[in-house]
Amino acid sequence: MSEQKANISARELVEDKIRSGIAVGDFLPGEPLREREICELTGVSRSAVREAFRSLEAEGLITTVRYRGPMVSQLSVEEVRSIYELRGILESSCARLFTQRASAAQRASLRESVEEIARGHATQNMVLVITSSENFYRVLTEGTGNMAIGQTLFSLLNRLALFRFSSTRWPGRAENSMRELRAIITAIEANDADSAALRAVEHTVASGEIALLVIEERNRGAAASGRGRAKKSARAQG
Incomplete structure:
Protein backbone atom coordinates (compact mmCIF):
# COMPACT_ATOMS: atom_id res chain seq x y z
CA MET A 1 0.00 0.00 0.00
CA SER A 2 1.36 3.44 -0.93
CA GLU A 3 1.90 6.14 1.69
CA GLN A 4 -0.87 8.21 0.11
CA LYS A 5 -3.40 5.35 0.25
CA ALA A 6 -2.41 4.54 3.83
CA ASN A 7 -2.91 8.16 4.80
CA ILE A 8 -6.35 8.26 3.17
CA SER A 9 -7.32 5.07 4.98
CA ALA A 10 -6.17 6.49 8.32
CA ARG A 11 -8.07 9.71 7.68
CA GLU A 12 -11.24 7.78 6.84
CA LEU A 13 -10.82 5.72 10.01
CA VAL A 14 -10.76 8.89 12.09
CA GLU A 15 -13.72 10.38 10.21
CA ASP A 16 -15.82 7.26 10.75
CA LYS A 17 -14.86 7.11 14.43
CA ILE A 18 -15.83 10.73 15.05
CA ARG A 19 -19.05 10.51 13.00
CA SER A 20 -20.20 7.40 14.87
CA GLY A 21 -19.10 8.95 18.18
CA ILE A 22 -21.25 12.00 17.49
CA ALA A 23 -24.18 9.83 16.41
CA VAL A 24 -24.21 7.71 19.59
CA GLY A 25 -23.50 10.63 21.92
CA ASP A 26 -19.85 9.94 22.76
CA PHE A 27 -19.01 13.39 21.37
CA LEU A 28 -21.54 16.10 22.21
CA PRO A 29 -22.18 19.48 20.52
CA GLY A 30 -19.65 22.03 21.73
CA GLU A 31 -17.25 19.36 23.01
CA PRO A 32 -13.56 19.99 22.17
CA LEU A 33 -11.81 17.42 19.97
CA ARG A 34 -8.18 17.13 21.02
CA GLU A 35 -5.65 15.73 18.56
CA ARG A 36 -3.74 13.71 21.14
CA GLU A 37 -6.87 12.02 22.48
CA ILE A 38 -8.14 11.18 18.99
CA CYS A 39 -4.71 9.78 18.09
CA GLU A 40 -4.81 7.53 21.15
CA LEU A 41 -8.40 6.50 20.40
CA THR A 42 -7.76 5.56 16.77
CA GLY A 43 -4.03 4.73 16.75
CA VAL A 44 -3.28 6.99 13.78
CA SER A 45 -0.86 9.86 13.26
CA ARG A 46 -1.54 13.50 14.09
CA SER A 47 -1.35 14.40 10.39
CA ALA A 48 -4.17 11.94 9.59
CA VAL A 49 -6.23 13.35 12.46
CA ARG A 50 -5.74 16.90 11.17
CA GLU A 51 -6.82 15.83 7.68
CA ALA A 52 -9.92 14.18 9.14
CA PHE A 53 -10.72 17.33 11.10
CA ARG A 54 -10.53 19.41 7.91
CA SER A 55 -12.80 16.99 6.07
CA LEU A 56 -15.36 16.90 8.88
CA GLU A 57 -15.26 20.68 9.15
CA ALA A 58 -16.14 20.88 5.45
CA GLU A 59 -19.17 18.68 6.19
CA GLY A 60 -20.22 20.97 9.02
CA LEU A 61 -19.73 18.40 11.78
CA ILE A 62 -16.71 20.18 13.26
CA THR A 63 -16.12 23.87 13.90
CA THR A 64 -12.67 25.32 14.58
CA VAL A 65 -12.81 28.13 17.14
CA ARG A 66 -9.95 30.58 17.47
CA TYR A 67 -7.78 29.90 20.52
CA ARG A 68 -9.86 26.82 21.37
CA GLY A 69 -9.35 24.53 18.37
CA PRO A 70 -11.77 22.05 16.78
CA MET A 71 -14.99 21.08 18.51
CA VAL A 72 -18.24 19.34 17.65
CA SER A 73 -20.47 21.82 15.84
CA GLN A 74 -23.52 23.39 17.41
CA LEU A 75 -26.35 24.24 15.03
CA SER A 76 -28.80 27.08 15.53
CA ASN A 219 -30.33 25.62 25.26
CA ARG A 220 -32.28 25.42 28.52
CA GLY A 221 -29.57 23.20 29.99
CA ALA A 222 -26.84 25.57 28.88
CA ALA A 223 -28.72 28.54 30.30
CA ALA A 224 -29.26 26.75 33.60
CA SER A 225 -25.58 25.81 33.73
CA GLY A 226 -24.64 29.44 33.07
CA ARG A 227 -26.89 30.69 35.86
CA GLY A 228 -25.39 28.12 38.19
CA ARG A 229 -21.85 29.25 37.42
CA ALA A 230 -22.89 32.90 37.89
CA LYS A 231 -24.36 32.18 41.31
CA LYS A 232 -21.23 30.32 42.40
CA SER A 233 -19.09 33.20 41.22
CA ALA A 234 -21.25 35.71 43.10
CA ARG A 235 -21.08 33.69 46.28
CA ALA A 236 -17.31 33.38 45.96
CA GLN A 237 -16.96 37.13 45.49
CA GLY A 238 -19.33 37.82 48.40
Missing part, protein backbone atom coordinates in the same frame (compact mmCIF):
# COMPACT_ATOMS: atom_id res chain seq x y z
CA VAL A 77 -32.58 26.69 15.30
CA GLU A 78 -32.54 28.48 11.94
CA GLU A 79 -29.82 26.20 10.55
CA VAL A 80 -31.60 23.04 11.67
CA ARG A 81 -34.93 24.19 10.25
CA SER A 82 -33.32 24.98 6.88
CA ILE A 83 -31.45 21.67 6.73
CA TYR A 84 -34.56 19.64 7.50
CA GLU A 85 -36.58 21.54 4.90
CA LEU A 86 -34.00 20.63 2.27
CA ARG A 87 -33.82 17.06 3.58
CA GLY A 88 -37.59 16.77 3.13
CA ILE A 89 -37.33 17.85 -0.50
CA LEU A 90 -34.50 15.41 -1.21
CA GLU A 91 -36.02 12.43 0.61
CA SER A 92 -39.36 13.01 -1.10
CA SER A 93 -37.64 12.95 -4.49
CA CYS A 94 -35.66 9.85 -3.53
CA ALA A 95 -38.79 7.98 -2.45
CA ARG A 96 -40.57 8.91 -5.68
CA LEU A 97 -37.66 7.95 -7.94
CA PHE A 98 -36.99 4.74 -6.00
CA THR A 99 -40.61 3.68 -6.47
CA GLN A 100 -40.35 4.32 -10.19
CA ARG A 101 -36.89 2.87 -10.83
CA ALA A 102 -35.72 0.43 -8.15
CA SER A 103 -35.27 -3.26 -8.86
CA ALA A 104 -37.01 -6.03 -6.92
CA ALA A 105 -33.73 -6.79 -5.14
CA GLN A 106 -33.35 -3.15 -4.07
CA ARG A 107 -36.91 -3.09 -2.76
CA ALA A 108 -36.24 -6.22 -0.73
CA SER A 109 -33.01 -4.72 0.65
CA LEU A 110 -34.84 -1.54 1.65
CA ARG A 111 -37.48 -3.56 3.52
CA GLU A 112 -34.76 -5.58 5.28
CA SER A 113 -32.91 -2.45 6.35
CA VAL A 114 -36.07 -1.11 7.98
CA GLU A 115 -36.54 -4.37 9.89
CA GLU A 116 -32.89 -4.17 11.01
CA ILE A 117 -33.54 -0.67 12.35
CA ALA A 118 -36.51 -2.07 14.25
CA ARG A 119 -34.34 -4.84 15.73
CA GLY A 120 -31.83 -2.24 16.82
CA HIS A 121 -34.49 -0.26 18.64
CA ALA A 122 -35.98 -3.40 20.21
CA THR A 123 -32.60 -4.45 21.62
CA GLN A 124 -31.51 -0.87 22.40
CA ASN A 125 -28.53 -1.39 20.11
CA MET A 126 -27.82 2.15 18.93
CA VAL A 127 -24.94 1.05 16.71
CA LEU A 128 -27.28 -1.31 14.82
CA VAL A 129 -29.86 1.47 14.49
CA ILE A 130 -27.27 3.81 13.01
CA THR A 131 -25.65 1.31 10.64
CA SER A 132 -29.04 0.04 9.46
CA SER A 133 -30.27 3.60 8.94
CA GLU A 134 -27.19 4.33 6.85
CA ASN A 135 -27.89 1.19 4.81
CA PHE A 136 -31.52 2.28 4.36
CA TYR A 137 -30.43 5.56 2.82
CA ARG A 138 -27.67 3.92 0.79
CA VAL A 139 -30.17 1.51 -0.81
CA LEU A 140 -32.79 4.25 -1.20
CA THR A 141 -30.42 6.60 -3.02
CA GLU A 142 -28.89 3.86 -5.17
CA GLY A 143 -32.38 2.83 -6.25
CA THR A 144 -33.10 6.32 -7.57
CA GLY A 145 -30.46 5.93 -10.27
CA ASN A 146 -29.44 9.53 -9.53
CA MET A 147 -25.96 9.81 -8.02
CA ALA A 148 -26.14 13.59 -7.50
CA ILE A 149 -29.24 13.49 -5.33
CA GLY A 150 -27.75 10.68 -3.27
CA GLN A 151 -24.51 12.55 -2.62
CA THR A 152 -26.40 15.67 -1.59
CA LEU A 153 -28.69 13.78 0.78
CA PHE A 154 -25.80 11.94 2.44
CA SER A 155 -24.01 15.24 2.96
CA LEU A 156 -27.04 16.52 4.89
CA LEU A 157 -27.46 13.29 6.84
CA ASN A 158 -23.82 13.39 7.92
CA ARG A 159 -24.35 16.87 9.30
CA LEU A 160 -27.49 15.80 11.10
CA ALA A 161 -25.57 13.06 12.92
CA LEU A 162 -25.47 15.68 15.68
CA PHE A 163 -29.11 14.79 16.47
CA ARG A 164 -29.30 11.04 15.90
CA PHE A 165 -28.55 9.98 19.46
CA SER A 166 -30.71 12.57 21.21
CA SER A 167 -33.69 12.34 18.86
CA THR A 168 -33.99 8.55 19.00
CA ARG A 169 -33.94 8.75 22.82
CA TRP A 170 -36.86 11.18 22.80
CA PRO A 171 -39.95 9.51 24.35
CA GLY A 172 -42.00 7.80 21.66
CA ARG A 173 -39.76 8.86 18.78
CA ALA A 174 -38.39 5.40 17.99
CA GLU A 175 -41.90 3.92 17.70
CA ASN A 176 -43.16 6.80 15.57
CA SER A 177 -40.08 6.67 13.36
CA MET A 178 -40.63 2.99 12.67
CA ARG A 179 -44.26 3.63 11.70
CA GLU A 180 -43.12 6.37 9.34
CA LEU A 181 -40.44 4.21 7.71
CA ARG A 182 -42.84 1.28 7.29
CA ALA A 183 -45.37 3.65 5.71
CA ILE A 184 -42.74 4.65 3.14
CA ILE A 185 -41.97 1.00 2.41
CA THR A 186 -45.67 0.11 2.10
CA ALA A 187 -46.21 2.89 -0.43
CA ILE A 188 -43.15 1.83 -2.42
CA GLU A 189 -44.26 -1.80 -2.49
CA ALA A 190 -47.68 -0.65 -3.69
CA ASN A 191 -45.93 1.24 -6.53
CA ASP A 192 -47.54 4.46 -5.31
CA ALA A 193 -44.85 7.05 -5.99
CA ASP A 194 -46.98 10.00 -4.82
CA SER A 195 -47.76 8.35 -1.51
CA ALA A 196 -44.12 7.30 -1.00
CA ALA A 197 -42.98 10.89 -1.56
CA LEU A 198 -45.60 12.20 0.88
CA ARG A 199 -44.72 9.63 3.55
CA ALA A 200 -41.04 10.58 3.20
CA VAL A 201 -41.87 14.25 3.77
CA GLU A 202 -43.92 13.34 6.84
CA HIS A 203 -40.94 11.40 8.21
CA THR A 204 -38.52 14.29 7.79
CA VAL A 205 -41.00 16.82 9.22
CA ALA A 206 -41.45 14.67 12.33
CA SER A 207 -37.68 14.19 12.65
CA GLY A 208 -37.14 17.92 12.28
CA GLU A 209 -39.65 18.73 15.01
CA ILE A 210 -37.79 16.48 17.43
CA ALA A 211 -34.45 18.01 16.44
CA LEU A 212 -35.81 21.46 17.29
CA LEU A 213 -37.04 20.18 20.66
CA VAL A 214 -33.57 18.74 21.30
CA ILE A 215 -32.01 22.14 20.59
CA GLU A 216 -34.47 23.87 22.93
CA GLU A 217 -33.67 21.36 25.66
CA ARG A 218 -29.93 21.84 25.19
Whole structure:
Protein backbone atom coordinates (compact mmCIF):
# COMPACT_ATOMS: atom_id res chain seq x y z
CA MET A 1 0.00 0.00 0.00
CA SER A 2 1.36 3.44 -0.93
CA GLU A 3 1.90 6.14 1.69
CA GLN A 4 -0.87 8.21 0.11
CA LYS A 5 -3.40 5.35 0.25
CA ALA A 6 -2.41 4.54 3.83
CA ASN A 7 -2.91 8.16 4.80
CA ILE A 8 -6.35 8.26 3.17
CA SER A 9 -7.32 5.07 4.98
CA ALA A 10 -6.17 6.49 8.32
CA ARG A 11 -8.07 9.71 7.68
CA GLU A 12 -11.24 7.78 6.84
CA LEU A 13 -10.82 5.72 10.01
CA VAL A 14 -10.76 8.89 12.09
CA GLU A 15 -13.72 10.38 10.21
CA ASP A 16 -15.82 7.26 10.75
CA LYS A 17 -14.86 7.11 14.43
CA ILE A 18 -15.83 10.73 15.05
CA ARG A 19 -19.05 10.51 13.00
CA SER A 20 -20.20 7.40 14.87
CA GLY A 21 -19.10 8.95 18.18
CA ILE A 22 -21.25 12.00 17.49
CA ALA A 23 -24.18 9.83 16.41
CA VAL A 24 -24.21 7.71 19.59
CA GLY A 25 -23.50 10.63 21.92
CA ASP A 26 -19.85 9.94 22.76
CA PHE A 27 -19.01 13.39 21.37
CA LEU A 28 -21.54 16.10 22.21
CA PRO A 29 -22.18 19.48 20.52
CA GLY A 30 -19.65 22.03 21.73
CA GLU A 31 -17.25 19.36 23.01
CA PRO A 32 -13.56 19.99 22.17
CA LEU A 33 -11.81 17.42 19.97
CA ARG A 34 -8.18 17.13 21.02
CA GLU A 35 -5.65 15.73 18.56
CA ARG A 36 -3.74 13.71 21.14
CA GLU A 37 -6.87 12.02 22.48
CA ILE A 38 -8.14 11.18 18.99
CA CYS A 39 -4.71 9.78 18.09
CA GLU A 40 -4.81 7.53 21.15
CA LEU A 41 -8.40 6.50 20.40
CA THR A 42 -7.76 5.56 16.77
CA GLY A 43 -4.03 4.73 16.75
CA VAL A 44 -3.28 6.99 13.78
CA SER A 45 -0.86 9.86 13.26
CA ARG A 46 -1.54 13.50 14.09
CA SER A 47 -1.35 14.40 10.39
CA ALA A 48 -4.17 11.94 9.59
CA VAL A 49 -6.23 13.35 12.46
CA ARG A 50 -5.74 16.90 11.17
CA GLU A 51 -6.82 15.83 7.68
CA ALA A 52 -9.92 14.18 9.14
CA PHE A 53 -10.72 17.33 11.10
CA ARG A 54 -10.53 19.41 7.91
CA SER A 55 -12.80 16.99 6.07
CA LEU A 56 -15.36 16.90 8.88
CA GLU A 57 -15.26 20.68 9.15
CA ALA A 58 -16.14 20.88 5.45
CA GLU A 59 -19.17 18.68 6.19
CA GLY A 60 -20.22 20.97 9.02
CA LEU A 61 -19.73 18.40 11.78
CA ILE A 62 -16.71 20.18 13.26
CA THR A 63 -16.12 23.87 13.90
CA THR A 64 -12.67 25.32 14.58
CA VAL A 65 -12.81 28.13 17.14
CA ARG A 66 -9.95 30.58 17.47
CA TYR A 67 -7.78 29.90 20.52
CA ARG A 68 -9.86 26.82 21.37
CA GLY A 69 -9.35 24.53 18.37
CA PRO A 70 -11.77 22.05 16.78
CA MET A 71 -14.99 21.08 18.51
CA VAL A 72 -18.24 19.34 17.65
CA SER A 73 -20.47 21.82 15.84
CA GLN A 74 -23.52 23.39 17.41
CA LEU A 75 -26.35 24.24 15.03
CA SER A 76 -28.80 27.08 15.53
CA VAL A 77 -32.58 26.69 15.30
CA GLU A 78 -32.54 28.48 11.94
CA GLU A 79 -29.82 26.20 10.55
CA VAL A 80 -31.60 23.04 11.67
CA ARG A 81 -34.93 24.19 10.25
CA SER A 82 -33.32 24.98 6.88
CA ILE A 83 -31.45 21.67 6.73
CA TYR A 84 -34.56 19.64 7.50
CA GLU A 85 -36.58 21.54 4.90
CA LEU A 86 -34.00 20.63 2.27
CA ARG A 87 -33.82 17.06 3.58
CA GLY A 88 -37.59 16.77 3.13
CA ILE A 89 -37.33 17.85 -0.50
CA LEU A 90 -34.50 15.41 -1.21
CA GLU A 91 -36.02 12.43 0.61
CA SER A 92 -39.36 13.01 -1.10
CA SER A 93 -37.64 12.95 -4.49
CA CYS A 94 -35.66 9.85 -3.53
CA ALA A 95 -38.79 7.98 -2.45
CA ARG A 96 -40.57 8.91 -5.68
CA LEU A 97 -37.66 7.95 -7.94
CA PHE A 98 -36.99 4.74 -6.00
CA THR A 99 -40.61 3.68 -6.47
CA GLN A 100 -40.35 4.32 -10.19
CA ARG A 101 -36.89 2.87 -10.83
CA ALA A 102 -35.72 0.43 -8.15
CA SER A 103 -35.27 -3.26 -8.86
CA ALA A 104 -37.01 -6.03 -6.92
CA ALA A 105 -33.73 -6.79 -5.14
CA GLN A 106 -33.35 -3.15 -4.07
CA ARG A 107 -36.91 -3.09 -2.76
CA ALA A 108 -36.24 -6.22 -0.73
CA SER A 109 -33.01 -4.72 0.65
CA LEU A 110 -34.84 -1.54 1.65
CA ARG A 111 -37.48 -3.56 3.52
CA GLU A 112 -34.76 -5.58 5.28
CA SER A 113 -32.91 -2.45 6.35
CA VAL A 114 -36.07 -1.11 7.98
CA GLU A 115 -36.54 -4.37 9.89
CA GLU A 116 -32.89 -4.17 11.01
CA ILE A 117 -33.54 -0.67 12.35
CA ALA A 118 -36.51 -2.07 14.25
CA ARG A 119 -34.34 -4.84 15.73
CA GLY A 120 -31.83 -2.24 16.82
CA HIS A 121 -34.49 -0.26 18.64
CA ALA A 122 -35.98 -3.40 20.21
CA THR A 123 -32.60 -4.45 21.62
CA GLN A 124 -31.51 -0.87 22.40
CA ASN A 125 -28.53 -1.39 20.11
CA MET A 126 -27.82 2.15 18.93
CA VAL A 127 -24.94 1.05 16.71
CA LEU A 128 -27.28 -1.31 14.82
CA VAL A 129 -29.86 1.47 14.49
CA ILE A 130 -27.27 3.81 13.01
CA THR A 131 -25.65 1.31 10.64
CA SER A 132 -29.04 0.04 9.46
CA SER A 133 -30.27 3.60 8.94
CA GLU A 134 -27.19 4.33 6.85
CA ASN A 135 -27.89 1.19 4.81
CA PHE A 136 -31.52 2.28 4.36
CA TYR A 137 -30.43 5.56 2.82
CA ARG A 138 -27.67 3.92 0.79
CA VAL A 139 -30.17 1.51 -0.81
CA LEU A 140 -32.79 4.25 -1.20
CA THR A 141 -30.42 6.60 -3.02
CA GLU A 142 -28.89 3.86 -5.17
CA GLY A 143 -32.38 2.83 -6.25
CA THR A 144 -33.10 6.32 -7.57
CA GLY A 145 -30.46 5.93 -10.27
CA ASN A 146 -29.44 9.53 -9.53
CA MET A 147 -25.96 9.81 -8.02
CA ALA A 148 -26.14 13.59 -7.50
CA ILE A 149 -29.24 13.49 -5.33
CA GLY A 150 -27.75 10.68 -3.27
CA GLN A 151 -24.51 12.55 -2.62
CA THR A 152 -26.40 15.67 -1.59
CA LEU A 153 -28.69 13.78 0.78
CA PHE A 154 -25.80 11.94 2.44
CA SER A 155 -24.01 15.24 2.96
CA LEU A 156 -27.04 16.52 4.89
CA LEU A 157 -27.46 13.29 6.84
CA ASN A 158 -23.82 13.39 7.92
CA ARG A 159 -24.35 16.87 9.30
CA LEU A 160 -27.49 15.80 11.10
CA ALA A 161 -25.57 13.06 12.92
CA LEU A 162 -25.47 15.68 15.68
CA PHE A 163 -29.11 14.79 16.47
CA ARG A 164 -29.30 11.04 15.90
CA PHE A 165 -28.55 9.98 19.46
CA SER A 166 -30.71 12.57 21.21
CA SER A 167 -33.69 12.34 18.86
CA THR A 168 -33.99 8.55 19.00
CA ARG A 169 -33.94 8.75 22.82
CA TRP A 170 -36.86 11.18 22.80
CA PRO A 171 -39.95 9.51 24.35
CA GLY A 172 -42.00 7.80 21.66
CA ARG A 173 -39.76 8.86 18.78
CA ALA A 174 -38.39 5.40 17.99
CA GLU A 175 -41.90 3.92 17.70
CA ASN A 176 -43.16 6.80 15.57
CA SER A 177 -40.08 6.67 13.36
CA MET A 178 -40.63 2.99 12.67
CA ARG A 179 -44.26 3.63 11.70
CA GLU A 180 -43.12 6.37 9.34
CA LEU A 181 -40.44 4.21 7.71
CA ARG A 182 -42.84 1.28 7.29
CA ALA A 183 -45.37 3.65 5.71
CA ILE A 184 -42.74 4.65 3.14
CA ILE A 185 -41.97 1.00 2.41
CA THR A 186 -45.67 0.11 2.10
CA ALA A 187 -46.21 2.89 -0.43
CA ILE A 188 -43.15 1.83 -2.42
CA GLU A 189 -44.26 -1.80 -2.49
CA ALA A 190 -47.68 -0.65 -3.69
CA ASN A 191 -45.93 1.24 -6.53
CA ASP A 192 -47.54 4.46 -5.31
CA ALA A 193 -44.85 7.05 -5.99
CA ASP A 194 -46.98 10.00 -4.82
CA SER A 195 -47.76 8.35 -1.51
CA ALA A 196 -44.12 7.30 -1.00
CA ALA A 197 -42.98 10.89 -1.56
CA LEU A 198 -45.60 12.20 0.88
CA ARG A 199 -44.72 9.63 3.55
CA ALA A 200 -41.04 10.58 3.20
CA VAL A 201 -41.87 14.25 3.77
CA GLU A 202 -43.92 13.34 6.84
CA HIS A 203 -40.94 11.40 8.21
CA THR A 204 -38.52 14.29 7.79
CA VAL A 205 -41.00 16.82 9.22
CA ALA A 206 -41.45 14.67 12.33
CA SER A 207 -37.68 14.19 12.65
CA GLY A 208 -37.14 17.92 12.28
CA GLU A 209 -39.65 18.73 15.01
CA ILE A 210 -37.79 16.48 17.43
CA ALA A 211 -34.45 18.01 16.44
CA LEU A 212 -35.81 21.46 17.29
CA LEU A 213 -37.04 20.18 20.66
CA VAL A 214 -33.57 18.74 21.30
CA ILE A 215 -32.01 22.14 20.59
CA GLU A 216 -34.47 23.87 22.93
CA GLU A 217 -33.67 21.36 25.66
CA ARG A 218 -29.93 21.84 25.19
CA ASN A 219 -30.33 25.62 25.26
CA ARG A 220 -32.28 25.42 28.52
CA GLY A 221 -29.57 23.20 29.99
CA ALA A 222 -26.84 25.57 28.88
CA ALA A 223 -28.72 28.54 30.30
CA ALA A 224 -29.26 26.75 33.60
CA SER A 225 -25.58 25.81 33.73
CA GLY A 226 -24.64 29.44 33.07
CA ARG A 227 -26.89 30.69 35.86
CA GLY A 228 -25.39 28.12 38.19
CA ARG A 229 -21.85 29.25 37.42
CA ALA A 230 -22.89 32.90 37.89
CA LYS A 231 -24.36 32.18 41.31
CA LYS A 232 -21.23 30.32 42.40
CA SER A 233 -19.09 33.20 41.22
CA ALA A 234 -21.25 35.71 43.10
CA ARG A 235 -21.08 33.69 46.28
CA ALA A 236 -17.31 33.38 45.96
CA GLN A 237 -16.96 37.13 45.49
CA GLY A 238 -19.33 37.82 48.40
